[in-house]
Amino acid sequence: MIVGRSAEQSRINRLVAEAKGGRSRSLVLRGEAGIGKTALLDYAESVAGGMRVLRVVGIESEAEVAYAALQLMFMRDLHLLDTLPGAQAEALRAAFGASSAPVERMLPGAAALSLLSELAGERPLLCLLDDAQWFDRSSIEALLFAVRRLHADPVATIFAARDGDPGFPAPGVESLSLPRLGAADAARLATAGAALPGEVVDRILAESGGNPLAIVELAAHAAAAPAVPAPVAPLPAAGRLDEHFRRQVRALGEPAMTVLLLAAADHGSALSTLMAAAAEFGGDAGDFEPAERSRLVHVSADGVVFRHPLIRAAAYQEAPFARRVAAHRALARVLTDPREADRRAWHLAAAAGGPDDAVADGLEQVAQRATGRGAVAAAACALARAAQLTGAPAVRGRRLVAAARAAYDAGQLDRAAELADAGAELAEAPGEVAQAGWIRAQVAYERASPGEAVRLALEAAAPVLTTEPDLAVSILTEATWCARDTADPALLYRCADQLRSIPQSTLPTDGPIDGPIDGPIDGPIDGPIGGLVGGLIGFADLLCGDTAAAVEPMRAAFLAARDSDGRATLQRLNAAFMGLLIGEDEPAVAMLDAHVAEVRSRGELGWLPYTQEPLALAQLATGRIRDADSNVTEAMALAGELGQELEVVVLSATAAWLAAVRGDSAGAERFAAGVLDDPRRHGMAAAQATWALGLVDLMGGDPLRALDRLEAACEGPPGRDLMVRAIPDQLEAAVRAGDTTRARRFLPGLADWAAYTGSPVASALLLRCQALLGDEPAADRRFEESLAAGRCGPYDQARTRLVFGEWLRRHRRRIAAKEQLLEAYRTFDRIGAHGWLPRVRAELTALGETAPGEAGSAGGLTPQELQVVRRAAQGLSNREIAAELFLSPRTVGHHLYKAYPKLGVRRRAELGQLDL
Numbered sequence: 001m002i003v004g005r006s007a008e009q010s011r012i013n014r015l016v017a018e019a020k021g022g023r024s025r026s027l028v029l030r031g032e033a034g035i036g037k038t039a040l041l042d043y044a045e046s047v048a049g050g051m052r053v054l055r056v057v058g059i060e061s062e063a064e065v066a067y068a069a070l071q072l073m074f075m076r077d078l079h080l081l082d083t084l085p086g087a088q089a090e091a092l093r094a095a096f097g098a099s100s101a102p103v104e105r106m107l108p109g110a111a112a113l114s115l116l117s118e119l120a121g122e123r124p125l126l127c128l129l130d131d132a133q134w135f136d137r138s139s140i141e142a143l144l145f146a147v148r149r150l151h152a153d154p155v156a157t158i159f160a161a162r163d164g165d166p167g168f169p170a171p172g173v174e175s176l177s178l179p180r181l182g183a184a185d186a187a188r189l190a191t192a193g194a195a196l197p198g199e200v201v202d203r204i205l206a207e208s209g210g211n212p213l214a215i216v217e218l219a220a221h222a223a224a225a226p227a228v229p230a231p232v233a234p235l236p237a238a239g240r241l242d243e244h245f246r247r248q249v250r251a252l253g254e255p256a257m258t259v260l261l262l263a264a265a266d267h268g269s270a271l272s273t274l275m276a277a278a279a280e281f282g283g284d285a286g287d288f289e290p291a292e293r294s295r296l297v298h299v300s301a302d303g304v305v306f307r308h309p310l311i312r313a314a315a316y317q318e319a320p321f322a323r324r325v326a327a328h329r330a331l332a333r334v335l336t337d338p339r340e341a342d343r344r345a346w347h348l349a350a351a352a353g354g355p356d357d358a359v360a361d362g363l364e365q366v367a368q369r370a371t372g373r374g375a376v377a378a379a380a381c382a383l384a385r386a387a388q389l390t391g392a393p394a395v396r397g398r399r400l401v402a403a404a405r406a407a408y409d410a411g412q413l414d415r416a417a418e419l420a421d422a423g424a425e426l427a428e429a430p431g432e433v434a435q436a437g438w439i440r441a442q443v444a445y446e447r448a449s450p451g452e453a454v455r456l457a458l459e460a461a462a463p464v465l466t467t468e469p470d471l472a473v474s475i476l477t478e479a480t481w482c483a484r485d486t487a488d489p490a491l492l493y494r495c496a497d498q499l500r501s502i503p504q505s506t507l508p509t510d511g512p513i514d515g516p517i518d519g520p521i522d523g524p525i526d527g528p529i530g531g532l533v534g535g536l537i538g539f540a541d542l543l544c545g546d547t548a549a550a551v552e553p554m555r556a557a558f559l560a561a562r563d564s565d566g567r568a569t570l571q572r573l574n575a576a577f578m579g580l581l582i583g584e585d586e587p588a589v590a591m592l593d594a595h596v597a598e599v600r601s602r603g604e605l606g607w608l609p610y611t612q613e614p615l616a617l618a619q620l621a622t623g624r625i626r627d628a629d630s631n632v633t634e635a636m637a638l639a640g641e642l643g644q645e646l647e648v649v650v651l652s653a654t655a656a657w658l659a660a661v662r663g664d665s666a667g668a669e670r671f672a673a674g675v676l677d678d679p680r681r682h683g684m685a686a687a688q689a690t691w692a693l694g695l696v697d698l699m700g701g702d703p704l705r706a707l708d709r710l711e712a713a714c715e716g717p718p719g720r721d722l723m724v725r726a727i728p729d730q731l732e733a734a735v736r737a738g739d740t741t742r743a744r745r746f747l748p749g750l751a752d753w754a755a756y757t758g759s760p761v762a763s764a765l766l767l768r769c770q771a772l773l774g775d776e777p778a779a780d781r782r783f784e785e786s787l788a789a790g791r792c793g794p795y796d797q798a799r800t801r802l803v804f805g806e807w808l809r810r811h812r813r814r815i816a817a818k819e820q821l822l823e824a825y826r827t828f829d830r831i832g833a834h835g836w837l838p839r840v841r842a843e844l845t846a847l848g849e850t851a852p853g854e855a856g857s858a859g860g861l862t863p864q865e866l867q868v869v870r871r872a873a874q875g876l877s878n879r880e881i882a883a884e885l886f887l888s889p890r891t892v893g894h895h896l897y898k899a900y901p902k903l904g905v906r907r908r909a910e911l912g913q914l915d916l
Contacts, residue, residue, distance in 0.1 A: 001192050002039050003212070004185030011176060012044045012158070019156035020051065020124045022890075026147040026157040028132070028170050031178035033310055034213025037160035040178075041128045044158055051126040051156075052119065058134030059267040060309075063166070064382065065342055066375030067095040068268065069139035070108065073127070074115060084114045085883035087603040095138070095373045097339055103374035105409065106605035106642060108138070109145030110886045116146055117153045117888035124154035131309060132159040133168045137377035137410065138370075140168070145605075148172045148641055149887060152894035162309075172641060180210030189215045194223040213308065217244060245314035248294060255287040257318065258327075263297070263304035264316040265327045266347065269335075271301050276334040277327070325351045342366045349385055360389040364399065371406065380406035384419060397426030404439045411643045417443040431471055434464045438475045441482075446646050449680045450485035457482065458494055469502050473533060476502075477570065480536045485650075487683030487717045489544045496540035499533050531560040532571055535578055542581065543717040547752040554578040562591050569595070569607060577614045580621060581721060583759020585793065589618045596631075600884050609639040609647050616654050617722055623793030625832040626866055629658050633863035634885070649678045653685035656692035661795075663835035665696045687718035691726045698729060699835050703736035714746050724753050725796075731769045732803060743773060761796070764789035768800045776811060783807065798827035802836060806843055814847055825851055830915070860902040866916070868895040869903070873911035 002009065008029070015025045029037045045053050054073055062068035078096070081089045088111035093099040095108045119125050129135070129143070147157045161168035181189065183205060189212060190196065190204045200222050208214035221244075249257060258281050262274050275285055288304070291297045296315075298305045306312040316324065332347035345362040352359050363386035367379040383403035390396040400423030408416035416439055424436035437460025445453035457479035461472045476499050483491040535557025542550035561575030572595050579588035592615040599611050612635035619628035632655050639647040652671045659667035672689035675682065691713040697706035710730035713723050727746045734743035747769060754762035767786035771779045783804040787797065801824035808817035825840045827833075829852075841851040861869060864885075871881045878889040878896075885892070900906060903914060 001189070002036070002043055003189040003192070004181045005036060005040060005043075005178070008040055008176060008178065009043055012040060013047060015156050015158070016044065016047055016049075016051070016126065019126065019154050020049070022152060022154050024147070024150035024153045024155045024157075026150075026159075026173050028159045028161055028168065028173050028175045029178060030161055030163060030168075030175055032163050032211065034211045034308070035178045035180065036212045037162075037178060038130055038308075039212070041130055041158060041160055044126065044128060044156075048126045051124045051154075052122075053126045053128065054119075055128040056130070057305075058129070058131035060134045060312075061266055061346075062268050062343075063134050063136055064346060064378055065136055065268075066138045066370040066373055066378035067108065067136065067142075069129075069135040070112065070142055071096045072268075073129075073139075073143075074112075077115065077119060080115060080118050083118055084111055085879070087601070088114055088883065091374070091603065095142075095375070097369075097373075100372065102372050104602065104604045104606065105374040105376055106141065106145060107603035108374060109142040110603060110605065110883075112142045113146035113149055113886065113888060114882070116150060116155050117882075117890060120154045125156070127155065127157040129157065129159045132161040133166055135168075136375075138373075138375035141377075144170055144173065145641060149891075151888070151891040153888050153890045171643075181212060181215070182210065186210050186215055190219045193219060196222055213310075242310060242314055242317070245296075245308075245311050246318045248296060249311070249314050249318050252290040252294065252296075255283055256290045257315070258323075259283050259287040260291055260297070260304075260315040261319045261323065261327050262331065264306070264312045265324065265350075266331045266343070267306070267312065268303070268343070269331070270303055271299065273331075273334055274304065277330040280330045280333070281326075325353065342369065345382075349389065352389055354389075355391040356389050357391055360386040360399070363389070367402070367406065376406045377410035377412065380404075380410055380412065380415070380419075387423075393426045394428040397423045397428065398432055399423075401427055401432050401436045401439070404436065408439050408442055413443045413446055417447075430463045431468050434460045434468070434471055434475065436460075438478075441475075441479070445482055446680075450482045450682060451488060451491060453482045454479050454486060454488075454491045454495070458498060461498060465498060465502050472498075472502055477532070477536060477574065480540060481574070483540070484543060484717070484721065485682050485684050487543075487687060489717060492540040492543050492717065496537050496544075499537050499540075502533065504533070531557040532574070535575060539574075539578055539581075543720050545720065545749075547720070547749075547756045551582050551756045554582050555584075558582070558584060558588075562587065569599070569604075569611070573611060573614055576618070580614070580618050581724075583753070583757040583762045585618065585622050585759075585761055586791070589615070589622055589624070592618050605638065605886065606642060609635040609642070609644055609651070613647070613651060613654070616651075620654060620657060621722070621725060621793065623795030623797070623831055623833075625658065625661060625795065626863075628654065629662070629832070630863040630867045632658060634867065638886075646678075646680060646682070649675055649680070649682060650685045653682075653688035653692070656689045657695070660692040660695040660699070661833045661835050663699075663837070665700070665835075668692045668696050684718055684721060687713045687715075687721075687723050691723055691729070694726070694733065695729060695835070698733050698736075699839060703733045707733040707737050707739070707742060711742070711745070719746055719749055720753075724750065725765065728765050728769050728799070732772060735772050740773065747773075760789045760791040761793075764792045764800070765796065768803065771807070772803060779807060794827050794831050795833055798824045798831075798833065798836070801827070802840060802843075805840075809843060809847060818844070818847055818849055821847070821849075822852070861899055862895075865895045865899045865902075868892055869899050869911060870916050872896060872908055873914065873916055875912075 015027055018025045029040055031037055056069055056073045058069060081092055088107060090099060090101050091103045091107040092111045094101045094103045116125065159168065159170065186205050186208065187201055190201050196219065204215060204218045204222065208218055249260060259274065259278050262277050278284065288297065288299045292299055296307055296311050328347040328351040332344050332351065335344040335347065345366045348359045349363055363382045367382040370378040370382060380403050383399050383406060387396045387399040387403060390399060400419050404416045404419035404423055407419055420436040420439040424433055427433050427436060437456060441453045441456035441460060444456050457475050461475040461479065465472045476495060480495040483495050534553040538550040538553030542554065558575045558579040561572050572591065576588045576591045579591065596611045596615050599607050612631040616628040616631040619631065632651055636648055636651045636655065639651065652674045656668045656671035656675065659671055672693050675685050675689040690709050694706045694709035694713060697709060707730065710726055710733050713726050714730050719727065727750045730746060731743045750766050750769060754766045764786045767782045767789065771782035771786060774782060783800065786800050801820040805817045805820035805824060808820060821840055821843050825837065828836045828840065844851050867885060868881055871884065878892040881892045882889045905911060
């Protein structure tokens with residue numbers, strides 16, 4: 001009987017109805033033990049109608065067993081794995097121990113998404129996930145990723161999670177907290193089973209605190225009692241339910257308590273396993289009978305199910321410590337199947353009363369297997385426990401540092417820092433100490449600031465510059481890019497100095513580069529590193545103002561990486577961005593585009609936002625506005641789901657620029673505020689966000705305010721990074737404000753960039769600036785030369801045509817002005833840079849001309865619709881598109897359904913004829 005939960009029942013009714021209607025929905029029910037979460041899951045199942053129901057209960061003893069909950073959820077549907085995309089099917093097989101292939105951390109989530117969509121193919125699906133706080137972290141990550149990305153599938157998911165430790169964070173999923181019952185509802189529940197004296201009901205209400213389970217248990221106890229309890233003796237109220245259940249367990253007798261202890265110690269085992277362990281204590285299946293009669297458990301061949309988690313806790317805690325240790329040892333002895341190796345190792349660890357190197361070795365093997373399955377959170381827990389059981393301090397330190405790395409890769413930043421600190425105190429090998437320092441630096445990047453990350457990374461790398469140069473290069477690669485993020489020349493100089501101090505003869509031609517760009521990675525990345533050190537030094541030189549020394553080393557690094565193995569993610573991303581900074585725009589875009597496709601094909605979700613970030617910047621620089629918008633939108637959503645909080649901030653800077661150019665000034669200001677208000681002081685992202693705000697002002701006719709902002713964006717290292725391309729905007733704002741002195745301020749830097757790179761793009765931008773400052777006929781000639789320089793993207797070409805058209809109109813060359821302005825208008829409209837259209841219209845109006853209507857084309861599509869439509873136009877099926885974008889096939893079909901009317905087409909075959 002459910003009392004006092006009408007609002008919650010109505011919410012569940014809506015969720016089920018929406019899922020039946022083809023709209024995926026998910027919900028987390030939260031509350032204390034006994035508050036009625038399970039009863040509401042029962043209610044959801046009762047109103048499911050024709051839905052298929054998957055129901056799973058979290059098990060505390062399996063909270064550290066990688067993918068235990070996910071395997072339990074899908075154990076009856078493994079035959080469907082062959083219907084999934086290849087990489088996803090292999091990921092689930094490996095996660096469930098049926099394959100030894102290495103697994104990227106988040107790919108099982110994509111596989112769970114596809115499998116849920118497949119299961120909902122015949123009829124709507126209802127997933128009920130009870131005691132979710134006890135789900136292992138790997139399963140939690142996979143399931144939350146899946147339910148957040150299910151959109152157009154008939155799938156409803158309800159999690160039930162207890163408040164308190166360990167908790168169940170579920171960002172992006174609606175939560176509903178269950179309150180305690182009010183007096184009237186509590187009284188109804190108390191008297192539902194039997195009539196009770198008024199004074200007893202009053203005591204139940206007073207001492208239960210409105211907790212439904214406490215009310216039911218106390219009412220049942222009172223109904224069975226031979227007399228009204230004495231007023232001086234307290235009832236076992238909500239805060240003492242544990243003692244209430246302990247008394248029930250004690251009343252069963254020793255044999256029943258023993259088998260309940262074994263069931264509580266390993267709630268996931270089959271009955272045969274429990275009985276084999278019970279035999280060591282002289283027990284058998286009949287010993288469960290008293291507990292079954294008391295409705296404490298339900299026993300079947302599949303195992304033992306406790307009526308409530310508090311009963312299980314009571315059965316375990318009521319046993320003395322020595323008895324619990326004996327139970328774990330007995331279970332470890334009977335878990336002989338190799339597939340149970342992880343659980344056996346954890347039972348041995350639970351039985352260990354002090355250091356035990358053999359048990360610690362077993363847990364390290366558990367961690368190795370978990371890492372191979374992408375379950376880095378489980379690996380971190382196993383390594384941390386292994387360290388506790390390790391006798392030798394140096395070995396304990398090594399395991400703590402390894403645990404810190406796994407925790408960091410799992411997104412457990414505070415835990416990673418804690419483990420790294422502990423490991424650094426004990427580790428003896430310089431490389432392990434350096435690893436600990438590197439982890440602290442990576443955590444500092446997310447928690448404190450890029451500047452603090454650089455300082456910690458430099459400190460970590462210093463002792464291994466000559467002894468372990470490959471590790472030093474890995475740390476300093478990240479340190480250099482963090483220094484770039486700070487926009488601090490002093491830190492860049494320090495990075496370059498340490499890189500120069502590495503003996504070149506010690507560097508291998510090929511080798512691993514381990515580590516993230518602004519975020520976590522899920523294992524070593526092998527690839528050539530020739531030229532990387534020189535390129536990084538050149539990169540630091542560039543940002544510090546020495547363009548002459550910087551360009552050739554950066555070009556060498558770019559060319560070497562362009563021809564390298566596609567799996568060298570870190571080097572390729574670094575080098576491709578260097579290519580963009582030296583004006584190799586199209587090769588850089590091609591390299592990044594290909595690498596993002598490779599990352600997608602390998603299912604490396606953790607890397608995807610970090611690879612999309614430089615690709616979006618390259619697309620921005622080359623005028624591919626809609627492509628950049630699609631990548632940034634997808635990357636921000638994915639980074640948010642994966643907990644990559646700072647990456648969301650960094651991507652917001654690009655989102656601000658794109659919003660400004662699209663004409664969405666409110667969006668630009670919103671995204672920019674997210675960057676500029678972030679306390680971690682990401683200087684380079686702040687400069688880009690400021691550039692975006694300057695463009696809003698420049699488009700809106702406030703050149704003086706635009707000038708102030710654009711000068712700030714171009715100051716220092718940012719003006720030699722991507723914001724070198726903002727110098728023409730700064731100069732234009734100064735010219736429009738009538739301040740030619742300020743207009744020339746950054747021109748030498750732009751001239752150096754053009755001269756030393758030899759880039760036609762740089763030359764074209766420099767010629768535009770010179771034209772804006774020149775007089776007729778020099779200005780006319782330079783505008784024409786800028787447009788003829790070639791290789792400029794359509795956005796920059798259109799920007800040049802706009803200012804050229806304005807210049808021509810002011811010089812009364814109406815026909816030529818009209819020609820340039822109309823071409824600028826068409827280009828801005830085609831690429832989606834609608835923020836500039838009002839200014840072009842104003843110029844055409846001044847000429848007595850009417851601007852053409854906006855062509856539209858793909859402009860009305862959302863970024864995800866555009867991604868789907870482009871792949872459909874290339875001939876990919878819905879399943880293939882879903883696999884690439886980590887969506888369900890139905891969601892892909894939904895996007896196409898919405899896109900067709902916007903594009904004016906009726907059939908898929910017509911998409912190939914559109915300009916997308």
